[in-house]
Amino acid sequence: xxxxxxxxxxxxxxxxxxxxxxxxxxxxxxxxxxxxxxxxxxxxxxxxxxxxxxxxxxxxxxxxxxxxxxxxxxxxxxxxxxxxxxxxxxxxxxxxxxxxxxxxxxxxxxxxxx
Amino acid sequence: xxxxxxxxxxxxxxxxxxxxxxxxxxxxxxxxxxxxxxxxxxxxxxxxxxxxxxxxxxxxxxxxxxxxxxxxxxxxxxxxxxxxxxxxxxxxxxxxxxxxxxxxxxxx
Numbered sequence: 001x002x003x004x005x006x007x008x009x010x011x012x013x014x015x016x017x018x019x020x021x022x023x024x025x026x027x028x029x030x031x032x033x034x035x036x037x038x039x040x041x042x043x044x045x046x047x048x049x050x051x052x053x054x055x056x057x058x059x060x061x062x063x064x065x066x067x068x069x070x071x072x073x074x075x076x077x078x079x080x081x082x083x084x085x086x087x088x089x090x091x092x093x094x095x096x097x098x099x100x101x102x103x104x105x106x107x108x109x110x111x112x113x114x
Numbered sequence: 115x116x117x118x119x120x121x122x123x124x125x126x127x128x129x130x131x132x133x134x135x136x137x138x139x140x141x142x143x144x145x146x147x148x149x150x151x152x153x154x155x156x157x158x159x160x161x162x163x164x165x166x167x168x169x170x171x172x173x174x175x176x177x178x179x180x181x182x183x184x185x186x187x188x189x190x191x192x193x194x195x196x197x198x199x200x201x202x203x204x205x206x207x208x209x210x211x212x213x214x215x216x217x218x219x220x221x222x
Contacts, residue, residue, distance in 0.1 A: 035212075040122075042214035043158075043202070090157055099209040100146040105157040 003027070004106035006091050012112045019078040021109050023091030031094045032074035033103060034058075034066065036087040043090065049074055050097070081113045117141055120203050120213035129222050133190040137203030137213055140184070147179060148204040149188045152215065158202055161188070193220045 007022035023032065031050050035043040035058075045058030047066040055066050063085060067075045074093075078085055088110050092103040120137050127133040135149075146165055150158035164170045164177040164186070176189040186205065190197055198220045203213040 040214065043212040045209075048209075100206065102148065102160055102163060103210065105159070108157045 004091055004093055004104055006089075006106040006109050008109050009107060010110050010112075012114065013078075013081050014114050015082060017081050017113075019081050019111065019113075021076040021078075021089055021091075021111070023074045023076070023093075023106055024072055025074075025093040025104070025106075026072065027093065027095070027104075028071065029093035029095050029104075030071075030097065031099065031101070031103075032068065033092040033094075034064075034074065034076045035090045035092065036060070036085075037090055037108075038087050046076065048099070050099070081111075083113050085111065086113045087111060117211040118203055118205050118213040120201075120216045122214060123217040124219055125216055126219045126221055127193050129193060129195060129220055131193055133193045133197065133218055133220070135188040135190075135201050135203070135216050135218065137186045137188075137205070138184055139186070139205045141205075141207045142181075142184065143207040144184075144205045145207065146205065146210070147177070147186045148210070149175075149177060149186075150202040150204060150212075152200045152202060154199075161201075190218075195220045195222055 004025045033048040034046045049068040065077045091106040094101040094103045148163045149161045152158045170177045174191045178187045200215040202215045
């Protein structure tokens with residue numbers, strides 16, 4: 001079974017703090033993704049990576065950056081957290097060179113920025 | 115127009131009946147489609163995928179794809195209370211786009 005884990009289930013931070021969200025997958029997947037999910041807006045893609053050190057902007061990259069130094073690990077960084085970044089953050093991974101393959105999700109991190 | 119559109123619901127169905135969830139997409143070049151189920155407070159989990167026109171069955175679930183009309187549907191037969199969840203339709207051409215989900219409630 002594919003296993004995707006995320007570093008925290010719940011996180012509370014203050015405005016202006018630097019926030020790190022980590023995601024690890026154990027199935028040697030090439031592709032990894034970060035989404036945020038908000039009521040009424042569905043899942044929105046922040047960034048994705050198709051290889052180590054490679055990254056591509058998704059639909060809403062503003063205010064975020066990512067890092068992928070190892071194949072199994074994909075980090076999302078909020079350089080200076082703001083209240084409008086309060087959300088559920090979901091990491092996913094998928095196999096192969098195509099962005100169209102099945103994505104497997106981690107349990108999510110519910111981030112609250114005060 | 116959103117790339118993948120779903121009726122947000124909520125959709126209420128009696129236990130044992132057939133639940134029908136529908137989705138339309140705008141990109142005619144879309145090739146791959148997925149249905150995910152998401153329980154409240156949990157992450158999405160894959161139910162099934164469909165690439166070809168027609169029906170694909172897996173247990174109580176049937177996915178239907180009609181590329182000419184650009185719609186995808188999911189039928190759940192013999193609905194159970196445990197099927198109560200939000201169902202996400204996912205599709206796309208070069209990358210996957212998620213619909214906003216349909217909330218389904220099965221009434222005992």
